[in-house]
Amino acid sequence: MYTGVVTEHGTVVSNESAGEGRRLTVGTGLETPPDPGDSVAVDGVSLTVSAVDCNRFAVALIPETVDRTTLGDRRAGDRVNLETDVLAKYAPRVRTAN
Structure with missing residues (x-):
């Protein structure tokens, strides 16, 4: 689930x-990097992370x-808006609190 609030900016590393x-592939400084299979909105488009390496995901x-969308036209160095799935971010905290 997304709120429409951009939580981070990323930089396109490659678009092959x-x-x-x-x-x-997007470079990011996300506090909690996504795992493969997680959903991330890139410029408002919900996508599934296929790979993670250091501070970047694909x-x-x-x-x-x-x-x-315009994502196919993105080039290395372009900035993109990122938003992580709110439920994925907070659900583990709720489970451990109960």
Whole structure:
């Protein structure tokens, strides 16, 4: 679940062809980096993290996403808005508190 509030800015590291789609890699200073399988909104588009390495993560852009958003046009060095899934962020705290 997203609130629409940008929580961080990231920088595109690469945007490479990957099969019929693209692989977008974003550098970030997120306090809690995402894990593979987590959802992250990049410029308002909800995407699933496919890989994490140090302070960067990668997502797959399927052809539909490339066609309907501007993410396929992003280049290395471009800034992007990031938002993490609110439920994923706070649910573990609620579980351990109960």
